[in-house]
Amino acid sequence: MVTPTETLKIAINAAINAGKAILEVYEKPDFKSEFKQDNSPLTEADKAANEVINTYLANTAYPIISEENKNEDYKIRKNWDYCWIVDPLDGTKEFIKRNGEFTVNIALAKNGVPILGVIYVPVSRELYYANVRKKDAFKAILNEEHEMVNDLFDVSDSIYPANTNRSxxxxxxxxxxxxxxxxxxxxxxxxxxxxxxxxxxxxxxxxxxxxxxxxxxxxxxxxxxxxxxxxxxxxxxxxxxxxxxxxxxxxxxxxxxxxxxxxxxxxx
The missing domain is CATH 3.40.190.80 (D-Maltodextrin-Binding Protein; domain 2)
Incomplete structure (x- = not known):
């Protein structure tokens, strides 16, 4: 049985490598983009990232809901206890504007509730990841080769919300x-x-x-x-x-x- 920690590591690797695939497209002087039926933009980077993520997540036992997949009908999905929920390139408009504020989003949900989450920002190499059950969330800045500097789950990378200030x-x-x-x-x-x-x-x-x-x-x-x-x-x-x-x-x-x-x- 794959542990939640091992599952989260798979998602982290998927997100980082999808980010690298996105940057290969982002750094081209021009890249292909089109519009989907709902008029939202789709680039070759979305497709490349989705392919990378699907390959990594195939190593788990869980089905995938992805923006860029042909997703199963609800009559099948409603029987899933666990599933991945994936946006290979969130912020396609930001990608097209080249402002760097786009991400790779990967979450694992159990009975409709997110229990693991990964967000990777390819341009700034910021990696956010969390295990909800353990109440642990982290932010790491990867090196220029998109490799971890600290160990995963290093306490020095822990993040916390702000204390409220009434003023x-x-x-x-x-x-x-x-x-x-x-x-x-x-x-x-x-x-x-x-x-x-x-x-x-x-x-x-x-x-x-x-x-x-x-x-x-x-x-x-x-x-x-x-x-x-x-x-x-x-x-x-x-x-x-x-x-x-x-x-x-x-x-x-x-x-x-x-x-x-x-x-x-x-x-x-």
Missing amino acids: IVRVVGSRSHMNQKTLDFISELEDKYENVEIVSKGSSLKFCLVAEGKADIYPRFAPTMEWDTAAGQAICNAVGVKVIEQDGKNALHYNKEDLLNPFFMVSH
């Missing part, structure tokens, strides 16, 4: 999706706090900012899919940060019949 709140906003509902929410916060600071980030890095104490709240009042959020939720949950549906009652749930998420809030 200031740092709100994570999207690079590409700041809508009126979000602006209204920020306006409400300005009535409660002396200072409201907006921290802009693309892709799943928004979750990481809250998990590592660089922001306090991330409101998401725009569409996301399960593969956009599962890894970030695992990293947040491991450090006690909650990812709750907009109604304030339930955590985001995974492997649903409809893979579209409800609006949600990340805070602790």
Whole structure:
């Protein structure tokens, strides 16, 4: 039986090597991109990363839900106790803009709840990873060869959310999706706090900012899919940060019949 730690190591290797495949495309003077049926962009980097991840995760016993796979019908998926939830390249718009704020997202969910999560940022070589059951989350900066400098699970790489400060709140906003509902929410916060600071980030890095104490709240009042959020939720949950549906009652749930998420809030 493969242990959760061994399973997490497989996901980490998958994410890092997918990141390397992405950079091979990113560093080309021009790369191929097209649009999917929902009008979202797809690049050759998405496809290359997905292939790498599928190869690594095939070494586990768990099926995969990926943005770039032809996913199984719900009548099959609903019987899965465990499954991988993967976004090979989260932030394709950021990739096309070449601003570096795109990630590889890999999560393992059990009965719809994320239990392991990995987010890799290929350009900055930042690696976030977490085991929710152990309440452990880490951030490592890899070397230029995309190799670990410290050992995995080195306590010096542990991350923690910030202590709340009633005079200031740092709100994570999207690079590409700041809508009126979000602006209204920020306006409400300005009535409660002396200072409201907006921290802009693309892709799943928004979750990481809250998990590592660089922001306090991330409101998401725009569409996301399960593969956009599962890894970030695992990293947040491991450090006690909650990812709750907009109604304030339930955590985001995974492997649903409809893979579209409800609006949600990340805070602790």
